Amino acid sequence: MNIHRLVLWGILISLSLLALKKCSAGEPTPSKKQDMQCLDYSSKSSWANIPETIDHPVDVFYVFPTIYSEKKPLNMDIMNRPDLQSKAKGLMIAQAGVYSSSANLFAPFYRQASFVALNSDEDMYSNKYFRIGADDVSDAFEYYLTHLNQGRPFILASHSQGSLITIDLMRNKMGKPELQRKMVAAYLIGYSVIPADFENYPWMKAATGAKDTGVIISYNTQTPGATGSPVLKPGAFCINPLNWKTDGTPAGREMNLGAVFFDDFTGTLKKEVSHYTGACINTETGALETTPPDYKQLDLGHFPEGVLHKFDYAFWYRNLEKNVAERVESYLLKNKNK
Numbered sequence: 001m002n003i004h005r006l007v008l009w010g011i012l013i014s015l016s017l018l019a020l021k022k023c024s025a026g027e028p029t030p031s032k033k034q035d036m037q038c039l040d041y042s043s044k045s046s047w048a049n050i051p052e053t054i055d056h057p058v059d060v061f062y063v064f065p066t067i068y069s070e071k072k073p074l075n076m077d078i079m080n081r082p083d084l085q086s087k088a089k090g091l092m093i094a095q096a097g098v099y100s101s102s103a104n105l106f107a108p109f110y111r112q113a114s115f116v117a118l119n120s121d122e123d124m125y126s127n128k129y130f131r132i133g134a135d136d137v138s139d140a141f142e143y144y145l146t147h148l149n150q151g152r153p154f155i156l157a158s159h160s161q162g163s164l165i166t167i168d169l170m171r172n173k174m175g176k177p178e179l180q181r182k183m184v185a186a187y188l189i190g191y192s193v194i195p196a197d198f199e200n201y202p203w204m205k206a207a208t209g210a211k212d213t214g215v216i217i218s219y220n221t222q223t224p225g226a227t228g229s230p231v232l233k234p235g236a237f238c239i240n241p242l243n244w245k246t247d248g249t250p251a252g253r254e255m256n257l258g259a260v261f262f263d264d265f266t267g268t269l270k271k272e273v274s275h276y277t278g279a280c281i282n283t284e285t286g287a288l289e290t291t292p293p294d295y296k297q298l299d300l301g302h303f304p305e306g307v308l309h310k311f312d313y314a315f316w317y318r319n320l321e322k323n324v325a326e327r328v329e330s331y332l333l334k335n336k337n338k
Contacts, residue, residue, distance in 0.1 A: 037079040039109060039136055041143035045079070048088045048107040049096075050148070058153050058184055058328050060103035061144060063137055063169075064091045065160030065190065067265070069115035069302070074129045078109045085109065086265070093267030095313045098320040099157050099187075102328045106148060108140035112161055115302060120230035125168055134165045141169060145179075153331060155324070156186040159312060160231065163191035163218070170216075171201050180214060184331040187320075188218045190312045192236035192286070206237050210244035210323060211330040217241075217323075219288040221279075221315060223295065226287070226306025236286030241316040241323070242279050250280040258318035264310075277315060290315065 039046040048064065067087045068076040078084055088109060096105055113129035124130050158166040166188055174180060180203050193216055197204050207215040219238045220231050242251035259276035262269055279290045290308070292298065292315070303309050313320065 037077070039079065039111070039139070041108065041140045042147070046109055046140070048085070048109050049092050049105050051104045051106070054104050054150075054152075056103050056328075057332065058103045058155065059149060060096070060099040060105055060155040060157050061141060062092075062096045062099065062105060062107040063110070063158040063162035063166050064088050064095070064107065065158070065162045066112060066115050066118070067091070068112055071114065071116055074114045074117040075111045075132050076114065078111055090263065090265040090267040094262035094264045095159055096157065098313065098317060099155060099324050101321060102325045103155055104152075106144055108137060108144075110136035110140065110165075112165075118161065118230070124164055130161075130164070133161070134168050137165050138169060138173065141173060153182045153184050153335070155184045155328075156188070158188055159190040160309065161191075163188040167191065167193060167197065170204055171197070174203050175201070184213055185324075185327045186216045187324075188216055190220060190309055191218070191231050192220065192233035193218045194233050194237070195235045198237075206246070207239050207244075208246060211326050213327055213331040213334065219281075219312070220286070221288045221290060221308040221312050223291055223306040223308065224282070224289045226304070226308075228304035229287070229307045229309070230303075231309060232285065232287055232307075234286075238281045238286045238288055240279055240281050240288060241319050244323070246281065248281050248283045251278050253278040256316070256319065257322060259311075259315045260317035261314050272317075279316075 041047070044050055067084060076084060092100070092105065092107060096107060099105060110133045112133040113127065117127070117129040118124065119127070156166055156170065166186065170186060174183065185207070193204070198206060205215045207217050216237070217239055219241060220229060220236060222229060222232070239246050240251055242255040243249060253275045256275050256277060259273045260269070261271050277290045277292045279288050281287070282289050292308070298308070298311070300307060301310050308315070
């Protein structure tokens with residue numbers, strides 16, 4: 001009887017340690033009470049958005065960018081911070097609006113790493129703070145596929161840390177042919193997809209034009225000559241969201257259907273400007289280069305001079321919106337009789 005009790009206690013202790021590891025805030029904490037709340041994706045409260053009705057034949061699974069920069073804890077305690085939840089929901093309009101006119105929007109909350117925990121000089125995919133948020137999103141994606149997707153094709157979409165996470169998701173989750181067939185496209189904006197991604201993960205394929213499907217769309221916006229971007233890596237893939245070319249062919253401002261500026265954290269529209277600015281790919285650095293007419297008035301946030309990371313969606317908003325609709329239509333036509 002004593003042996004059975006010892007075995008039972010051993011099992012319970014092991015399960016408790018596993019749960020503590022899963023729910024950890026990323027740093028040792030003095031008491032269990034201070035651990036961050038685990039996210040239960042069967043609960044609607046763990047999602048920034050789940051559509052009330054399914055209005056489109058295609059879904060979008062969207063991962064929002066970094067909205068947290070506090071030093072303690074180094075992972076965002078999203079479930080106990082209504083202010084941060086509100087910021088994430090503001091981005092449903094400011095960024096995910098380019099997708100939601102063509103697709104049903106699913107967007108999980110996650111315990112993202114603080115901006116101060118992100119170090120561009122290290123392998124971020126192994127960063128322990130990054131991994132907490134990435135594992136949350138992986139769990140959310142599994143729940144989405146099993147319980148919410150209902151067999152519909154889907155778009156993957158993201159920005160900044162969200163794109164870092166979605167690249168990780170594509171590496172680890174999209175190797176299954178049935179998922180590859182269902183993916184309309186992946187808009188991994190504001191972080192670098194590099195040659196090793198395409199070489200090591202053959203299901204990760206670069207877009208070559210405006211209407212190909214099953215492909216990755218990615219770019220990082222900055223002014224000509226800008227340096228020091230923490231999101232632009234050597235060999236970064238770039239496609240121009242104005243002319244959908246991957247070479248250095250310039251796209252003039254007349255091709256810009258409309259820049260749309262929001263308050264990112266409230267979703268409040270500030271202004272829309274047709275033909276705002278043009279763009280050209282720097283084929284040596286992989287940057288999407290532009291010279292905005294009001295550059296000196298732009299708030300760049302935490303980023304170095306000339307790094308226009310905050311505006312990766314805003315500058316090209318209407319072109320992105322149109323392209324999402326085109327890729328969805330192209331996908332549905334290709335798969336009409338399948």
